[in-house]
Amino acid sequence: MDSTPLRVALVDDDPDFSRLIALRLKRGAGVPCKTTAFASGAAFVDALNGEAAFDLVFLDVVMPEMGGLDVLRHVQERRPDLPVVMVSAQSSIPVALEAIESGAQDYLVKGDDALDRVPVLARAAADRLALVSQIDALRQRLGDRAVAPEIVGESPEMAKVLRLVSQAVRGDLAIAVVGESGSGKELVARAVHRGSARARGPFVVLNCGAIPAELMESELFGHEKGAFTGAIARHAGVFEQANGGTLFLDEIGELDARLQAKLLRVLQDQTIRRVGGREAFQVDVRIVSATHRDLQAMVASGEFREDLFYRLVQFVIPVPPLRDRGLDVLLLAERFLKAVTARYPDLNARQFSPSARKALLRYGWPGNVRELKSAVERAALVASGVNVGAGDLRLGRSLMGEARTPAEHATHAGAESEIVPFEELKRLALEHALQICEGQIEKTAEALGITRSTVYRLLKKYEIEA
Numbered sequence: 001m002d003s004t005p006l007r008v009a010l011v012d013d014d015p016d017f018s019r020l021i022a023l024r025l026k027r028g029a030g031v032p033c034k035t036t037a038f039a040s041g042a043a044f045v046d047a048l049n050g051e052a053a054f055d056l057v058f059l060d061v062v063m064p065e066m067g068g069l070d071v072l073r074h075v076q077e078r079r080p081d082l083p084v085v086m087v088s089a090q091s092s093i094p095v096a097l098e099a100i101e102s103g104a105q106d107y108l109v110k111g112d113d114a115l116d117r118v119p120v121l122a123r124a125a126a127d128r129l130a131l132v133s134q135i136d137a138l139r140q141r142l143g144d145r146a147v148a149p150e151i152v153g154e155s156p157e158m159a160k161v162l163r164l165v166s167q168a169v170r171g172d173l174a175i176a177v178v179g180e181s182g183s184g185k186e187l188v189a190r191a192v193h194r195g196s197a198r199a200r201g202p203f204v205v206l207n208c209g210a211i212p213a214e215l216m217e218s219e220l221f222g223h224e225k226g227a228f229t230g231a232i233a234r235h236a237g238v239f240e241q242a243n244g245g246t247l248f249l250d251e252i253g254e255l256d257a258r259l260q261a262k263l264l265r266v267l268q269d270q271t272i273r274r275v276g277g278r279e280a281f282q283v284d285v286r287i288v289s290a291t292h293r294d295l296q297a298m299v300a301s302g303e304f305r306e307d308l309f310y311r312l313v314q315f316v317i318p319v320p321p322l323r324d325r326g327l328d329v330l331l332l333a334e335r336f337l338k339a340v341t342a343r344y345p346d347l348n349a350r351q352f353s354p355s356a357r358k359a360l361l362r363y364g365w366p367g368n369v370r371e372l373k374s375a376v377e378r379a380a381l382v383a384s385g386v387n388v389g390a391g392d393l394r395l396g397r398s399l400m401g402e403a404r405t406p407a408e409h410a411t412h413a414g415a416e417s418e419i420v421p422f423e424e425l426k427r428l429a430l431e432h433a434l435q436i437c438e439g440q441i442e443k444t445a446e447a448l449g450i451t452r453s454t455v456y457r458l459l460k461k462y463e464i465e466a
């Protein structure tokens with residue numbers, strides 16, 4: 001039960017009767033009440049016109065100057081939802097009828113019986129209030145949901161994210177999406193774009209961690225033909241491509257100092273100049289950036305410019321790690337299983353066994369939703385019957401069968417460790433995945449259940465050309 005007290009106004013020129021009602025509310029209403037007494041109708045109307053808010057009113061019919069029925073009409077105009085109980089010293093059917101017709105909820109005749117009904121009326125008002133706030137919360141949740149139907153999640157943590165997305169779509173502030181790798185930051189960024197006034201414009205993604213530093217400036221701002229060796233044609237940078245829309249700068253923490261300075265200037269002037277170009281031209285771009293690093297700490301250590309930080313981080317959307325989203329894990333797993341079985345009709349009717357569900361819930365998901373997605377897709381393929389078992393999920397093991405470090409899967413369920421520390425095997429797996437995914441890094445990362453940055457790191461390490 002909500003412990004917020006019911007705010008009750010007692011409007012009566014007879015302070016004794018107000019005191020009796022207040023006493024009865026305190027003793028026997030069963031709901032906490034906060035009463036405020038008004039000695040005249042005018043005083044109450046003044047309060048109502050000001051900041052005061054009430055959940056229930058006991059209103060005397062006969063008062064000098066402004067009578068109860070006049071006050072009631074005023075309440076009906078200003079606060080039609082506020083329940084009003086008329087109170088009178090005499091039982092007069094015509095007055096009672098007029099009161100009810102004017103919108104009063106009830107009519108009490110002063111006396112002991114009337115006082116007995118006071119707690120009942122208070123409880124009814126409290127119940128009604130609880131219902132109204134439940135409906136409001138539901139309406140709000142449905143509204144937040146509508147802004148990003150593709151984001152799966154019913155947990156309070158994800159409700160918070162959706163709330164923030166629905167606020168972020170209203171304006172044009174620079175948004176920073178923060179969260180662990182694979183937690184859905186890009187999905188959130190897309191939702192912000194799609195829900196915003198820029199939805200008809202382009203949504204362009206640049207992973208600042210994936211582009212070699214020397215190419216970064218041209219990626220961001222474009223280049224003219226002949227600007228440098230290899231610049232065989234004019235190239236539009238992501239700022240130009242995103243003109244009129246949203247630019248998603250992933251891994252923003254990876255930008256070096258020189259580019260941080262350039263980016264700051266562009267954000268300040270909203271103009272860009274292509275590498276090797278003479279003129280600067282205007283662009284209208286909203287920035288959504290993402291990082292799994294602690295930018296604030298990077299500012300403190302001098303790795304990230306403070307002025308740029310404030311330009312980029314005008315509104316923050318934290319995306320919680322999957323392990324903190326409770327039953328969302330199962331919801332997402334079901335969704336991914338359904339999607340994969342729809343793609344491959346042979347896998348039809350596959351479902352998780354109870355042990356698989358338990359394993360899904362217990363596991364720590366260091367790779368978050370991306371890891372869950374590939375674990376489920378892989379499991380659906382390798383499961384031998386209709387049941388996808390805990391073993392099929394191979395949780396805590398990479399595609400190469402290699403066990404993760406204990407820290408990475410503190411709550412790892414079930415799978416016995418299997419050590420295959422063969423660098424060669426990893427290299428082959430990467431090459432194989434790249435081939436299947438036609439060189440697409442994003443797809444390769446997803447297939448292997450590792451992040452894009454890891455793919456880039458491994459490509460470098462094994463000197464593979466994507």
Ligand SMILES: Nc1ncnc2c1ncn2[C@@H]1O[C@H](COP(=O)(O)OP(=O)(O)OP(=O)(O)O)[C@@H](O)[C@H]1O
Binds near residue numbers: 185
């Ligand atoms: N709540 C969600 N509902 C449905 N799908 C999700 C959800 N969160 C993430 N995904 C899916 O998980 C995958 C990873 O998400 P995404 O690329 O947005 O993560 P990220 O945080 O941007 O990762 P990185 O830090 O590596 O860039 C994507 O396929 C995405 O569609």
